[in-house]
Amino acid sequence: MSTNTLAIGLEGIAVAETDLSLVDGTNGLLVYRGHWARDLAIHHTFEEVAHLLWYGHLPSEQELADLQEKLKANRELPAHVKGIIDLIPADVDMMSVLRTAVSALGTPAHAWPPSLEQVIGLTAKLPTIVAHRYARLEGREPLGPRADLNHTANYLYMLKGTEPNPAHVRALDAYLILTQEHGMNASTFSGRVVSSTQSDLISAITAAIGALKGPLHGGAPSEVTEMIEAIGTKENAEPWLRAKLESGGRLMGFGHRVYKTIDPRATALRVVASELSADDPWFDLATHVEKVGLKLLEEYKPNRKLNTNVEFFAAAVMRAVGLDDSLFTPTFAVSRVVGWSAHVLEQASNNRIIRPQSNYIGSMPE
Numbered sequence: 592m593s594t595n596t597l598a599i600g601l602e603g604i605a606v607a608e609t610d611l612s613l614v615d616g617t618n619g620l621l622v623y624r625g626h627w628a629r630d631l632a633i634h635h636t637f638e639e640v641a642h643l644l645w646y647g648h649l650p651s652e653q654e655l656a657d658l659q660e661k662l663k664a665n666r667e668l669p670a671h672v673k674g675i676i677d678l679i680p681a682d683v684d685m686m687s688v689l690r691t692a693v694s695a696l697g698t699p700a701h702a703w704p705p706s707l708e709q710v711i712g713l714t715a716k717l718p719t720i721v722a723h724r725y726a727r728l729e730g731r732e733p734l735g736p737r738a739d740l741n742h743t744a745n746y747l748y749m750l751k752g753t754e755p756n757p758a759h760v761r762a763l764d765a766y767l768i769l770t771q772e773h774g775m776n777a778s779t780f781s782g783r784v785v786s787s788t789q790s791d792l793i794s795a796i797t798a799a800i801g802a803l804k805g806p807l808h809g810g811a812p813s814e815v816t817e818m819i820e821a822i823g824t825k826e827n828a829e830p831w832l833r834a835k836l837e838s839g840g841r842l843m844g845f846g847h848r849v850y851k852t853i854d855p856r857a858t859a860l861r862v863v864a865s866e867l868s869a870d871d872p873w874f875d876l877a878t879h880v881e882k883v884g885l886k887l888l889e890e891y892k893p894n895r896k897l898n899t900n901v902e903f904f905a906a907a908v909m910r911a912v913g914l915d916d917s918l919f920t921p922t923f924a925v926s927r928v929v930g931w932s933a934h935v936l937e938q939a940s941n942n943r944i945i946r947p948q949s950n951y952i953g954s955m956p957e
C-alpha cells in the first residue's frame with residue numbers, strides 16, 4: 592500500500608508561491624504586497640487596497656477614479672438574484688443566502704481564466720446582496736446603492752437606511768482593509784482548489800463563502816458576542832471561561848493556526864474599537880474577558896501560545912458601528928472577496944490542478 596507524507600490539517604505545508612501577502616505568525620506581522628496592512632488600514636481606503644491586491648500597486652488618482660466608477664456601475668443585482676433571495680425562507684442564515692445569491696450570479700460559458708472585470712463586478716455586488724436580504728428580514732424595502740458614496744459608506748447606508756456616520760465609515764473601512772487578504776487560509780484555499788480545475792470565478796467564490804462560514808474560521812465573531820453576552824458581568828468571566836475550558840470547549844476569538852503571538856489585526860482593531868467604544872460597558876466587559884481568557888488559556892493550555900485573534904475585535908468594531916450579529920460573517924465576506932479573487936487570478940496565472948493524496952487505512956478485498 593502506498594503511503595504519502597501525512598499532514599493532517601495541512602499544517603506547515605505550502606501549496607503556492609504568492610506575492611499577495613505575508614502572514615508572519617512568529618513575529619505577528621501582516622504585509623500586503625510590500626505594505627504593512629496596519630498602515631494601509633490607517634492611511635488608505637477599501638478601494639485603494641483592493642487595487643493594490645488586484646493590480647499589484649496602489650492606484651494613481653486616475654486609476655482610483657476608474658476603479659471606483661467600475662465598482663459603482665456594478666452594484667445593482669440582476670432581477671433574478673433579488674427574486675431568488677426573496678424566495679429563501681427567513682430562518683435560513685445570512686451566509687447561506689450570500690452563498691446562494693453569489694452562485695446565482697453565474698458566469699458566461701468559457702469563463703476561465705477569470706478576468707479583473709469579473710472580479711470587480713462580483714466584489715461590487717456582495718454588499719448589495721447582504722443589504723437586500725437584511726432589509727427584507729427587517730421588513731423594509733431594500734434600498735438601491737447610492738452612487739455618491741464609496742464602497743464602505745454605501746454598504747452602511749444600504750444596511751441601515753440612514754446617512755452613514757463618517758466615524759463609523761472610517762472604522763468599518765479599517766476592518767474591511769485588515770481582513771481583505773490573509774494568505775492560504777481555509778476559504779482562500781477552497782477558492783484556489785476550485786479555480787485550479789479551471790472552473791469559473793463564481794464557483795470558486797461560492798466554495799470560499801462556504802468555508803468562511805464555519806465557526807473555526809469566519810463564523811467566530813458572532814460567537815464572540817454570544818460568549819460576552821452569556822458571561823454578562825465581570826464577576827462571571829472567570830467561572831464561565833473556566834467551566835468552558837474544563838468541559839473541553841474553545842474560547843471564541845482566541846487562538847490561530849499561524850499566529851503564535853498577538854494577531855496584528857487584533858492589535859489594530861482593538862484601537863479602532865476602543866476609539867468608538869470609550870463609554871460602552873460591553874467593550875469594558877469584552878476587554879476584561881480577553882484578559883481573563885488569556886490568563887486561563889495559559890493555565891489550561893500552557894505553551895500553545897494562544898492569543899486573541901482578529902475575530903475578537905472584529906466583533907467589537909462591527910458592534911460599535913451598529914451592525915447586528917447576523918451581519919458579522921457576511922461582512923467578513925464583503926471584505927475577503929478581494930483576497931479570494933486576487934488568489935483566483937494568481938492561481939490562474941500559473942495554474943496546476945491542486946490534487947493532494949489520502950492514505951488508505953481500510954481493509955483490502957479478500
Ligand code: CMC
Nearest residue numbers: 806807808809811841842843844845846847848895900902
Ligand atoms: N480555546 C481553547 N483551546 C484552544 C483554542 C481556543 N480558542 N484554540 C486552540 N486551542 C487548543 C486546542 O484545544 C489544542 O489543545 P491540545 O493541544 O490540548 O489538544 C491546542 O490549542 C492546539 O489547537 P489546534 O486545534 O490544533 O489548533 P489549530 O491551529 O488547528 O486551530 C483555530 C486554530 C483558530 C481553529 C483554533 O485556535 C480555534 O478553534 N479558535 C477558536 C475559534 C476562532 O476564534 N476562530 C477564528 C480564527 S481567526 C480568523 C481566521 O483567520 O479565520
